[in-house]
Amino acid sequence: MKLISRVLLISLSALFMSACSWWGGEEEIQPAELVSFDQEKKVKILWSASVGSGLSEKYTKLTPAVNGDAIFASDVEGKVSAFNRLDGKRLWSVDLDTPLIGGVGSGPDQIAVTSEQGEVIMLSSLDGAELWRQQLSSETLSPVQMNTDIAVAQLQSGKLVALDMASGERLWTYDSQIPRLTLRGTSAPIVAANLTIAGFANGKLVAVLNDSGAEAWSRQVVTPEGKSELERLIDIDARPLYKDGVIYIVSYQGKLVAVSARDAQILWAQNASSHQSLAVGFGNVYVSEENGFIQAFDQGNSASIWRQTALEYRQTTAPVAIGNSVAVGDFAGYLHFMSQIDGHFVARYKVDSAGLRGDMIVVDDILYVLGNSGRLAALQLD
DSSP: OEEEEEEEOOOOHHHHBOOOTTTSOOOOOOOOOOOOOOOOOEEEEEEEESSSSSSTTTOOOOEEEEEEEEEEETTTTTTEEEEEETTEEEEEEEOOOEEEEEEEESSEEEEEEEESSEEEEEEEEOOOOOEEEEOOOOOOOSSOOOOOOEEEEEEEEEEEEEEEEOOEEEEEEEOOOOSSSSSOOOOOOOOOOOOOEEEEESSSEEEEETOOOEEEEEEEEEOOSSSSTTTTBOOOOSOOEEETTEHHHHHHBBEEEEETTOOOEEEEEEEEEOSSSEEEEEEEEEETTTSSSSSEEETTOEEEEEEETTTTTTOOOOOOTTEEEEEEEEEEEEEEETTTTTTEEEEEEEETTTTOOOOOOOEEEEEEEETTTTTEEEEEEE
């Protein structure tokens, strides 16, 4: 554990792969062995390309971004590249000569990356030309989110900072007052036309006004429980997911909660623990739990539809829905495809021997995966 600016950060890799712990034990938690099954579908690689050095030894998540027919990705050493997402042709590549974290955020004609030193760097999506840089007070571990007017960064320190899209000028700051003990990571906000919605390490889901940064509403979606600091550790690292007037959010050692976007009332809650973002499909909300279980809940009434337990402690990524399947990656670089109906495995494919950690993207039934080695791949499930 590492003390940074009064915030105690816990390495998730240590949490998941080892139980040797704060009390002196040395017991190793072993990931589940891969199970055999009859593959019902085939995975087809459309193209793959090198983005750069990948993640090296750093525990961070680099997430690509799609805008139109282009996909953008970065590596930890400062290289940012754009590709045609249909055929993999490299459109441009730039080296910013500064270590990057958090992945790529995409706006109308711009993309944003964040540096280890706490900078937001805005680039043209057309040719990678640097438009501006803005120094923030702490690092941003999730992609910057944008609309046509503002870019919003969610800082490890618990702040939201809104920047002018054209100039990078700081417009407002919202401070959530996070607890001392948090996971290393941050949620990424939803930036709509008039509101920005974000989840924080204090268990609150908050909406702020885009024109001023004033709080529009705040809802405590999870409350700490237990006697010790570790037992009371809660954190929202997953990005809120909006679907049909409802915001879904999940927390570490907390709950999966459905909140009305109209009046911020909690519609339902189910016990769940995850730091990964959610996916929806077939009327379900999909959760990649901290222990590697994948669970589907009914969007309307929160009933548990199915639970796939065969990926226990395989450090599963955030889920994505593709066709009638839902996919997750794991620490060994495998993609696991499950039926959205009952959760049984339909396909498996090893895409990166260095492992998978960042969020994946599905556009037009094409799955885009950035592996830990820095290889970006486009796949289809037939």
